[in-house]
Amino acid sequence: MKCFTYTQKLVVALLVMISLSACQSAPQSLYQRVGEQAGLERLVDAFINQIGQDDVVFHYFKQTNVSHFRTGFVSHLCDVLDGPCQYDGDSMVQIHTGMNINEHDFNHVVDLLIAAMDEVGIAHPVQNQILAKLAPMRSEIIKI
Amino acid sequence: MKWFSALLLLVLSQSALADGKLLATPGVSQIEGSAGGGIVPWAQLAGYASEDEWALSAFCSRGDVKNYRLDVCGVQANLFDRIELSYAEQDFAVPALNTNIEQDISAIKVRLYGDIVYSDWPQLSVGIQHKSLQDGTVATLVGAEHTSGNDVYVAMSKLHLGALNGYNWFWNVTGRYSDANQVGLLGFGGNHAGKQWLLEASTAVFLSREFAMGVEFREKANNLGLGESHWRDVFIAWLPNKSVSVTAAWLDLGSIAGVDKQTGWYVSITGYF
Numbered sequence: 001m002k003c004f005t006y007t008q009k010l011v012v013a014l015l016v017m018i019s020l021s022a023c024q025s026a027p028q029s030l031y032q033r034v035g036e037q038a039g040l041e042r043l044v045d046a047f048i049n050q051i052g053q054d055d056v057v058f059h060y061f062k063q064t065n066v067s068h069f070r071t072g073f074v075s076h077l078c079d080v081l082d083g084p085c086q087y088d089g090d091s092m093v094q095i096h097t098g099m100n101i102n103e104h105d106f107n108h109v110v111d112l113l114i115a116a117m118d119e120v121g122i123a124h125p126v127q128n129q130i131l132a133k134l135a136p137m138r139s140e141i142i143k144i
Numbered sequence: 145m146k147w148f149s150a151l152l153l154l155v156l157s158q159s160a161l162a163d164g165k166l167l168a169t170p171g172v173s174q175i176e177g178s179a180g181g182g183i184v185p186w187a188q189l190a191g192y193a194s195e196d197e198w199a200l201s202a203f204c205s206r207g208d209v210k211n212y213r214l215d216v217c218g219v220q221a222n223l224f225d226r227i228e229l230s231y232a233e234q235d236f237a238v239p240a241l242n243t244n245i246e247q248d249i250s251a252i253k254v255r256l257y258g259d260i261v262y263s264d265w266p267q268l269s270v271g272i273q274h275k276s277l278q279d280g281t282v283a284t285l286v287g288a289e290h291t292s293g294n295d296v297y298v299a300m301s302k303l304h305l306g307a308l309n310g311y312n313w314f315w316n317v318t319g320r321y322s323d324a325n326q327v328g329l330l331g332f333g334g335n336h337a338g339k340q341w342l343l344e345a346s347t348a349v350f351l352s353r354e355f356a357m358g359v360e361f362r363e364k365a366n367n368l369g370l371g372e373s374h375w376r377d378v379f380i381a382w383l384p385n386k387s388v389s390v391t392a393a394w395l396d397l398g399s400i401a402g403v404d405k406q407t408g409w410y411v412s413i414t415g416y417f
Contacts, residue, residue, distance in 0.1 A: 063325050102194065103195050103196065104196060107164055107165060107166050108163075110166060111166070111167070112351070124310070124353070125310020128305050129305075129306035130309050131305050132304075132307075135262055
């Protein structure tokens with residue numbers, strides 16, 4: 001069998017690239033990719049469940065009103081992940097001031113969030129993009 | 145040292161004391177004992193200690209190429225994610241000469257700035273690896289000037305979350321000031337060149353939380369005039385939890401002591417406490 005010529009291979013490669021970029025030309029927001037409002041609620045419920053079962057960081061949440069936290073975090077995520085929401089709750093600095101969260105415990109909460117995302121079946125690349133959106137808030141959360 | 149590292153490895157992989165970093169962010173253990181890839185020291189410090197913790201780790205590695213074999217075992221301590229201390233013993237087998245070359249490496253690395261995940265700029269560290277051959281006969285024979293030496297390096301690294309279509313992308317660049325011949329196994333310095341800055345680099349993509357695939361490059365000087373080649377590898381690392389990591393790689397070490405086409409395999413395991 002005669003192999004494809006170099007030019008033919010190039011054309012195929014170009015077509016593949018174009019079709020891939022066509023897929024990307026109508027990008028879904030992260031909000032849509034996690035399943036919109038219902039998906040966010042599932043995620044936050046799984047996250048609350050993870051925290052509730054955790055010995056390391058549960059004490060930070062002892063005084064927390066769970067339904068207030070749930071509503072606030074869903075709305076915050078909706079805003080940060082480019083959903084149709086405007087988070088108007090307390091700022092990250094206001095919420096975390098006085099908690100003195102250290103590096104270890106912050107990363108432990110990240111681990112719990114990842115576990116929650118695994119639990120509700122959020123795909124690995126989407127998880128990373130969510131973490132990329134949240135990571136810059138670290139300086140407004142730890143050691144204050 | 146080997147049995148000690150192996151024992152420590154076994155003990156360490158059973159439990160974790162420091163776990164304040166995110167999974168996989170310490171990297172693995174490179175052949176000179178520093179946290180890194182396989183052949184390049186990275187800016188990250190060994191172990192999962194955050195700034196409030198200390199950590200211990202131990203590793204053993206084997207590189208097996210056409211005419212040589214390198215076995216390394218070592219231990220690492222991480223003090224508050226600021227200072228890394230390490231000690232490694234290398235055993236380089238040269239079957240053709242029916243001999244083994246042994247080298248000890250004591251090293252320190254200091255993190256100057258940043259965090260590979262969170263800081264705006266890459267994490268930056270400096271380190272020194274003090275290397276000493278137990279028997280300098282072969283090194284002297286091939287024309288090396290010294291049988292011990294110090295490598296000084298500056299490393300910077302960054303993990304970009306979701307950067308490659310949602311997959312995490314890691315890179316590290318290291319500049320090393322060294323006159324080591326074949327990482328010091330053939331001594332230090334020579335007639336053809338002396339101390340100079342050498343470029344080393346690694347990059348990897350995380351296919352999942354646990355698996356990373358990457359490539360490395362290490363520039364080598366030709367101090368002895370024996371045609372020492374730059375080193376390259378392609379690796380896959382498995383980091384299933386914060387207690388253990390396993391790395392496998394394909395090596396292309398080029399020419400070693402005048403014998404070319406030194407390609408082969410590499411495996412490494414690190415246990416964290």
